[in-house]
Amino acid sequence: MNEPITYYAPASVGNLSVGFDLLGLALEPLDGSHFGDRVTVGVAKPGDQSPQLSFHGQYASALPSDPVENVVTRCLDLYRAELGMPACPELSIKLTKSLPIGSGLGSSASSIVAALAAINQWFDNPVDADGLLDLMSKAECGVSGEKHFDNIAPSYFGGLVLCESLDEPPQFLFWPDAWQIIVAYRNTEVKTKDARNVLPNSYPRSVLVSQAASLARFVHGLGSGDLELAARNIVDLVAEPYREQLLPDYSQAKHHALQHGALAAGISGSGPTMFAVVDHAEKAKELADWLGHHYARDGFVKLCTVDRIGARQLTGVNREVH
Ligand code: HSE
Numbered sequence: 001m002n003e004p005i006t007y008y009a010p011a012s013v014g015n016l017s018v019g020f021d022l023l024g025l026a027l028e029p030l031d032g033s034h035f036g037d038r039v040t041v042g043v044a045k046p047g048d049q050s051p052q053l054s055f056h057g058q059y060a061s062a063l064p065s066d067p068v069e070n071v072v073t074r075c076l077d078l079y080r081a082e083l084g085m086p087a088c089p090e091l092s093i094k095l096t097k098s099l100p101i102g103s104g105l106g107s108s109a110s111s112i113v114a115a116l117a118a119i120n121q122w123f124d125n126p127v128d129a130d131g132l133l134d135l136m137s138k139a140e141c142g143v144s145g146e147k148h149f150d151n152i153a154p155s156y157f158g159g160l161v162l163c164e165s166l167d168e169p170p171q172f173l174f175w176p177d178a179w180q181i182i183v184a185y186r187n188t189e190v191k192t193k194d195a196r197n198v199l200p201n202s203y204p205r206s207v208l209v210s211q212a213a214s215l216a217r218f219v220h221g222l223g224s225g226d227l228e229l230a231a232r233n234i235v236d237l238v239a240e241p242y243r244e245q246l247l248p249d250y251s252q253a254k255h256h257a258l259q260h261g262a263l264a265a266g267i268s269g270s271g272p273t274m275f276a277v278v279d280h281a282e283k284a285k286e287l288a289d290w291l292g293h294h295y296a297r298d299g300f301v302k303l304c305t306v307d308r309i310g311a312r313q314l315t316g317v318n319r320e321v322h
Contacts, residue, residue: 004042004092005121009113009311010158011035011099012106013183013275014150017236017266018211018218022164024106024150025175026157027183028307035302036155037098037107038314039072039114041122044092052089057096059107062189070095071108074142075115078135083126091122100299102189104269108143109151112136117156117311132156134166144192151269158310162219174222175306179231179263179277180284184253184291185299186272190246195270198242211237227263231277234264247271253295260287272299 014024029035037057044052053067067073072095080088093115099107116136120127127135136152153163153170163170214233221230244250247267253274257265261283262276274295278284284303292301 002043004040005118006038006040006314007114007118007121007311008034008038008314009036009110009117009155010307010309011110011183012151012154013104013181013268013273014106014109014148014154015236015239015266015269016160016275017234017240017264018214019150019162020211020236020238021148021150023160023162023173023215024154025160025181026154026307026310027105027181027302027304030180030303030305034098035304037110037114038096039111039118040094040096041118042092042094044090052092054092054094055097056094057098059097059100060095062101063095063097071111071139071143072115075112075135075139076119078138079116079119079127082131082135083123093119100185100187100189102191103185104190104267104271104273105183105185106151106155106269108192109136109140109155112139112143113152113155113311118313121313129156130166133163137166144196146196154307154310156311158308159306160222173219176222176227176279177305178279179227179305180279180281181304181306182262182276182278182284182288182291182301183268183304184274184276184288184296184301186247186249186296187299188272190271192270195239195243195246198246199239200242203238207237211235227279231263231279234266234277236266239270240267243267243271247274249295250274253291256290256294257287260290262287 010026141147149163153161160173160175218233254265257276265276268275
């Protein structure tokens with residue numbers, strides 16, 4: 001009774017170049033480690049002050065010091081408003097921040113998804129999956145200035161997910177077992193809002209047609225088993241041409257990746273992380289090593305596959321609040 005509840009939500013690549021704001025991939029490191037934030041909900045210690053939010057983990061120090069500004073507080077406020085609940089001074093919420101902020105790895109989405117899933121579980125799940133996704137998108141909007149589902153949907157559901165609004169159910173696309181994805185994080189912050197501000201408000205018709213064709217070919221290639229077609233169409237005419245200027249060394253690193261075995265490469269989310277898709281284990285290791293030295297430098301590189309589970313409750317030692 002009143003045992004703390006911990007949720008983990010994986011990092012994600014969204015956009016995956018070809019589906020701006022609508023396509024995202026949940027990540028699972030090949031070494032079996034966790035790669036995402038955790039949120040634990042429990043009962044506050046007597047005498048604690050509200051809001052009883054605490055930050056832990058490698059990147060906790062980069063969070064706003066005022067808990068009121070934290071996205072987890074926003075999640076709780078949205079959740080309470082949705083259910084017409086009063087304040088919850090009895091709750092303790094612990095955020096373990098394992099993803100760097102402004103990284104392009106769906107860091108805010110990971111916190112949001114873990115927080116709302118844990119809070120909902122704590123109250124015996126009165127909000128269904130659609131309702132929770134709606135709340136997650138509102139919390140994400142508070143961070144980036146606009147609603148987009150390409151990080152929260154894969155982080156919540158797992159997989160390679162096409163989700164652009166709540167008007168249609170999420171579509172789960174096939175991710176080939178042979179495809180590994182390298183993510184190379186460079187230790188600089190790119191705020192999603194800033195990276196969205198460099199994008200034009202409108203695009204030439206020819207760009208819209210080409211990008212639509214690429215997305216259709218990508219989906220068709222995955223569905224029909226024509227993986228070369230799919231990989232060839234992981235291209236970005238919407239964001240990359242404008243965001244490259246924010247990412248020193250990105251163009252050279254992408255060029256190197258494509259010359260050395262990557263099937264595709266692009267900006268993960270709004271950067272600075274870049275990704276490369278490789279279908280050959282040895283080449284993937286070599287490229288990961290190169291990206292570590294030449295792009296990530298003081299950041300990190302992870303060799304990943306798809307996380308097919310998404311947000312999940314952790315048990316055992318992870319359930320402790322403090
Ligand atoms: N789709 C969003 C963007 C993701 O590219 O702006 C931000 O992480």
